[in-house]
Amino acid sequence: MNRLARQSLLLAGLLLPVLPLAAQHVDHAGHGASHARDPMAAAIAAPSRTPANVARDKYRHPAETLAFFGVRPDQTVVEYSPSGGWYTEILAPLLSAKGTFYALQPVGRNLDGYKTFLAAKPDVYGKVKLVPFPDQLSLIPAGSVDTLLTFRNIHNMVMNGTEAATFKSFYDLLKPGGILGVVDHRLPEARDSALEKTSGYLKVSTIRRLAQAAGFEYVGSSEINANPKDTADWEKGVWTLPPTLRNGEVDKARYLAIGESDRMTLKFRKPAS
The missing domain is CATH 1.20.5 (Single alpha-helices involved in coiled-coils or other helix-helix interfaces)
Structure with missing residues (x-):
C-alpha cells in the first residue's frame, strides 16, 4: 500500500x-x-409541569385523552373543577396563544388552593380565566364553548346530589355541536347502584343517562384510561388506590402495583341544530 x-x-x-x-x-x-x-406534544412536555404530575401520565394518558375529545389549541375550552391543576398544567400552555381556557372551579372545593396554584406561575397561568361555580358562571357566555372537560368529578356530583343542575350548566355553556368530555371511575354495571353514593365509582349507564337527560347526544367511548387490575370493590372506595392511598402504609405496595382506578372515557355532543 x-x-x-x-x-x-x-x-x-x-x-x-x-x-x-x-x-x-x-x-x-x-x-x-x-x-x-405539535402544540399538544409541546404542552405535555412543558418544563412548567410538576414532576409528580408527569409521573401520572401513564395512568391518565393526556395526549390520547385530549385527542379523543378533539381538543385543539384554537378552541374555547372549559375544565370543570380543575382543583389541583393536573390538566391545567397542560391546557393552559396549549391554549395560551390561540385559544381561551376557563377554569370552572366549584366554590368551597379547593377554590383558594387553585388560586394559589395559578398565582405561583403567572408566566404560565396568567391567561387562565378562573370562574367560581356556580356563583360567577355568567362570566362564561352561554353557547360560547367548543369543548367542556371534566375529569373524575361526576361521582362527587352524584354523591352530593348536584348532577342534574351541573349537567344543565354544561349544556348551556357549549356551542351547538360542542363536545362534553368525561373521565370518571368505572363501576361494573352488575354492581349495586347504591355504591355510586359512597364508593367514588359510577356506572357508564349512569353518566350516559345524566348527559342524555340534559340534552346531550352520546358520541362514543374509549378504553384509553381503563385498568383491568382495578376490581372496584375496595372497602374505602376508589380512594384506596393511588394517588390517594387512604390506607396509608397498609398494603401500599399492593395498591401501587394495581395502579390508579379503572376509568371510563366518554364523549358527548350538544346537538348542532
Missing part, C-alpha cells in the same frame, strides 16, 4: 466517529421541530 492510500484510510478512520454525532444532532433538532409543529 502506498503512502497516499495509507493517509486516505487514516483520514477516513478519524472521520467515522463524527457521523453518529452529526446524526444525533439532526435527531435532536427534528425532535424540537416536531414539538413546534
Whole structure:
C-alpha cells in the first residue's frame, strides 16, 4: 500500500466517529421541530409541569385523552373543577396563544388552593380565566364553548346530589355541536347502584343517562384510561388506590402495583341544530 492510500484510510478512520454525532444532532433538532409543529406534544412536555404530575401520565394518558375529545389549541375550552391543576398544567400552555381556557372551579372545593396554584406561575397561568361555580358562571357566555372537560368529578356530583343542575350548566355553556368530555371511575354495571353514593365509582349507564337527560347526544367511548387490575370493590372506595392511598402504609405496595382506578372515557355532543 502506498503512502497516499495509507493517509486516505487514516483520514477516513478519524472521520467515522463524527457521523453518529452529526446524526444525533439532526435527531435532536427534528425532535424540537416536531414539538413546534405539535402544540399538544409541546404542552405535555412543558418544563412548567410538576414532576409528580408527569409521573401520572401513564395512568391518565393526556395526549390520547385530549385527542379523543378533539381538543385543539384554537378552541374555547372549559375544565370543570380543575382543583389541583393536573390538566391545567397542560391546557393552559396549549391554549395560551390561540385559544381561551376557563377554569370552572366549584366554590368551597379547593377554590383558594387553585388560586394559589395559578398565582405561583403567572408566566404560565396568567391567561387562565378562573370562574367560581356556580356563583360567577355568567362570566362564561352561554353557547360560547367548543369543548367542556371534566375529569373524575361526576361521582362527587352524584354523591352530593348536584348532577342534574351541573349537567344543565354544561349544556348551556357549549356551542351547538360542542363536545362534553368525561373521565370518571368505572363501576361494573352488575354492581349495586347504591355504591355510586359512597364508593367514588359510577356506572357508564349512569353518566350516559345524566348527559342524555340534559340534552346531550352520546358520541362514543374509549378504553384509553381503563385498568383491568382495578376490581372496584375496595372497602374505602376508589380512594384506596393511588394517588390517594387512604390506607396509608397498609398494603401500599399492593395498591401501587394495581395502579390508579379503572376509568371510563366518554364523549358527548350538544346537538348542532
